[in-house]
Amino acid sequence: MVATEDDHKVTPAELFFDLVFVYAITQVTALMAADPSPVRVVGAMAVLALLWWCWCAFSWLGNVVRADSAALFGVLVTVMAVVFVVSLAVPDVLADAPGGLPAPLVFVLSYGVVRVLHLAAYRLASPGDTVLHRTLRRTALLSVLPPFALLLAGCAYDGTPRLLLWLGAVAVDYGAIYVTGASGWRVNSPGHFSERYGLIVIIALGESIVAMGVGMQGFPLTVAVLGACAAGLLLSAGLWALYFRRFGTPAEHRLAALDGDARTRFARDVYTFLHLPLVAGVVLSALGMKKVLTQVADTGHYGLAEPLHGTVAWSLTGGVGVFLLGSAAIVLRSAGPRPTALLVGGACCLFAGPLVARIPALLALGLLAVAVLGLVVAHGRRGPERERPATTGELPVTA
Numbered sequence: 001m002v003a004t005e006d007d008h009k010v011t012p013a014e015l016f017f018d019l020v021f022v023y024a025i026t027q028v029t030a031l032m033a034a035d036p037s038p039v040r041v042v043g044a045m046a047v048l049a050l051l052w053w054c055w056c057a058f059s060w061l062g063n064v065v066r067a068d069s070a071a072l073f074g075v076l077v078t079v080m081a082v083v084f085v086v087s088l089a090v091p092d093v094l095a096d097a098p099g100g101l102p103a104p105l106v107f108v109l110s111y112g113v114v115r116v117l118h119l120a121a122y123r124l125a126s127p128g129d130t131v132l133h134r135t136l137r138r139t140a141l142l143s144v145l146p147p148f149a150l151l152l153a154g155c156a157y158d159g160t161p162r163l164l165l166w167l168g169a170v171a172v173d174y175g176a177i178y179v180t181g182a183s184g185w186r187v188n189s190p191g192h193f194s195e196r197y198g199l200i201v202i203i204a205l206g207e208s209i210v211a212m213g214v215g216m217q218g219f220p221l222t223v224a225v226l227g228a229c230a231a232g233l234l235l236s237a238g239l240w241a242l243y244f245r246r247f248g249t250p251a252e253h254r255l256a257a258l259d260g261d262a263r264t265r266f267a268r269d270v271y272t273f274l275h276l277p278l279v280a281g282v283v284l285s286a287l288g289m290k291k292v293l294t295q296v297a298d299t300g301h302y303g304l305a306e307p308l309h310g311t312v313a314w315s316l317t318g319g320v321g322v323f324l325l326g327s328a329a330i331v332l333r334s335a336g337p338r339p340t341a342l343l344v345g346g347a348c349c350l351f352a353g354p355l356v357a358r359i360p361a362l363l364a365l366g367l368l369a370v371a372v373l374g375l376v377v378a379h380g381r382r383g384p385e386r387e388r389p390a391t392t393g394e395l396p397v398t399a
Contacts (some may be wrong), residue, residue, distance in 0.1 A: 001125045002069040008189035010196060012065040013076060017058065018203060020080045020087065024051050025207045025283060027090035032287050034091065036311045041284070043094045043163050048280055049170045050111055050151075054083055056272045059116040059196045064188050065125045073307040076123045078116055086110045104162070107146070108151040117145045117291070132184030140285045142177035165334045174273070182264040187255070194252035201243055204279045214336045215293030219264045224304055224362060228296045230290045231366040238372035239282065239323060246379050247331045247339075270333050277326025288316025292361045308361045314353030317368055319351030326373070341378040345371065 006300035028051070032044045065072050085106065092103035104269040119136050126132050149227050164260035213234045216225050251270050259267055291312045295302040308316060324346030349368075356362060356364045 001071045002066040002191070003125075004064055004066055004188045005373060006189050007191045008063070010192060010199065011062075011066065011068045013073050014062050014196065015199070017067065017076045018055075018199060020049070020083045022203050022206070023202070024087040025204060025279070026210060027087045029092055029207060029211055029290065030331070031094070032138065032315075033290060035095075036287060036291075036315070038311055039160070039163065040094065041287075041311055041315065042378075043166070044283075045280055046166045046170050047090055047093060047107075047275065048283060049174075049324060051083075051086070052276050052279065053173060054079075054114045054118075055200065057115070057155070059186075059193070059200075060185065060272075061118065061122055061125065062196065064186055065121075067259040072121065073170075074118060077220050079117055081111050081116075082110045083238070086114075092395070093157070094218060101355075104155040105152075108148070108155055112144075112148050114161065120146070120225070129184065135184035137181055138180040139176070142179055143173050146176070147173040158239050169205050169208040176309055177268065177272075180348065182261040182268065182368065185264045185268075187263050189351045190252060190256040191266060193271065194248070194255060197275050198244065198248060201275070201278055201282075203239070205240055208231065208236050208282055208289055209306070210251065211290035212293045215290035216297035219297035219299075222297070222299070224296045228293050228362050231362070232292070232368040235289070235320075235365065235372055236284070238369060238376055240321070241376045242324075242327060242342075242372070242379065247327055247334070247336065247378065249329055250336050251334045266333070270330050274297045274326055274330045277322050277329070281321070281323030281326060284315045284319025284322060285317075286319070288312055288356075288364065289318065290347075292316070292365045295361050297300065305360045305364060307357050307359055309357055313357040313364075316364060317349040317352040317356055320347070320368060320372060321346045321352075324349060341375055341380065345375045345378075 025048075028044050028048050031047065032041050034040075058076065061072070067073060067076060068080065087296065089103040089107040089110070092109045095106075096103045096304050119140055123136055150165050150169035150172065152161040154169070157165065181248070216229075219225070255263060255266055255270070255320055288308060290309055295306055295308070296304065328342035328346060331337070331339040331342065349371075359367075
């Protein structure tokens, strides 16, 4: 294995590794679309959180060891194969279909293999780092074994008991990371680290575009369909602009200005934890966008005046709300200017479900796209190009 330097960049091997997560995120949207109920959406978010942990584990590893080195690339290909199996099981993971292998058990066992491979690869990559070895042991005992036991226990049940056990596993897994501490973990290249997470945001945005195409598949192309696609693309472009033009760069500057455990804690908080709401928000909105395209295209069952209903109506704007509130948290943790526009816009979107259920679906998507583009302008009045990167002496960094 080859150690990285501070100027390390994303390698083609990591882009190849991300391909399997493109499919995994698509499967999470399909899991919700099959039965868009509140319970199913919560379960899908738990599945997404577990998949997210698999991806994050190797984004950290790829920052200290080159992913294109022979040893680590072999590990990555193995993990890709296991995660692909995980993705295949996702559609039946909450309500297993009869016949074949038990999807929940396949999902959990494969997830456990990914976590073990990550710890083993980290151990082999740093043979003389005793501090990291102690942290790896604590991680295995606190953040891997107890959640894995809860996930296995959930496989023995159906419905709500399984969901509650799996939500408990996610809570224990994420909470244990704070208990294990930041000692031993390293971020060698801030530029590489922030770029990896920017790429996964792009992957999620790409899923929203794919969802629109899947939503109108099998139906004729009409002017209304073209208008819905244009509105959905503008919405995705607005979310992209918020991330890459407004708060992504200041976060990278802040990460580069820190060092040691302070840098590790910041990377953990802003990237590992606070980027999950960004991805989850886009996936939730993709569910709403997919349903909008279906209703607009399926003129035999829906009229253009037909609104979205139930959970899908909330997911369209609620997903954007989750994205905006996660963005505001990143700005605050990065010691940036007060993100008033993001906070207000996020809260409004989060509770706009009842309004969406009363207006035509196409109109709701168009208004949401305009609102997000307006937030890009509003939040951009103090954009990164006019901000001075933060330094360690300007504001204390807390865990």
